Amino acid sequence: MPDKKRTKSDLVDRIYEKSGQDLKDIRAVVDLFLDEVKTALEEGRSVELRGFGTFEIRERKGRQKARNPKTGEIVSVQDHAVVAFRSGKELKNNVWNVPLSADTQKGS
Secondary structure, eight states: OOOOOOOHHHHHHHHHHHHOOOHHHHHHHHHHHHHHHHHHHHTTOOEEETTTEEEEEEEEOOEEEEEOTTTOOEEEEOOEEEEEEEEOHHHHHHHTTOOOOHHHHHHO
């Protein structure tokens, strides 16, 4: 069964194959793009990519009785920020009918 994960390196390679641009330049542009997304999120700003989706910061409420999964110890967790992704309408529509494997269905 083929691996369903695509890495940053895979994306760079595919862009290289389709564009014919210099591999080094493509890698630099992808890295710069990801750095800009990360910087915007670290500044508390959302990043909207029309037709694809929106990366945003959401507040996660803390809890007094959380459990450390590794040790089982009860710990308290403060309110904190998490990154969330909301898919855009076009992306949602494009993946709506993607066939699910048995592994994917178990996780839902």
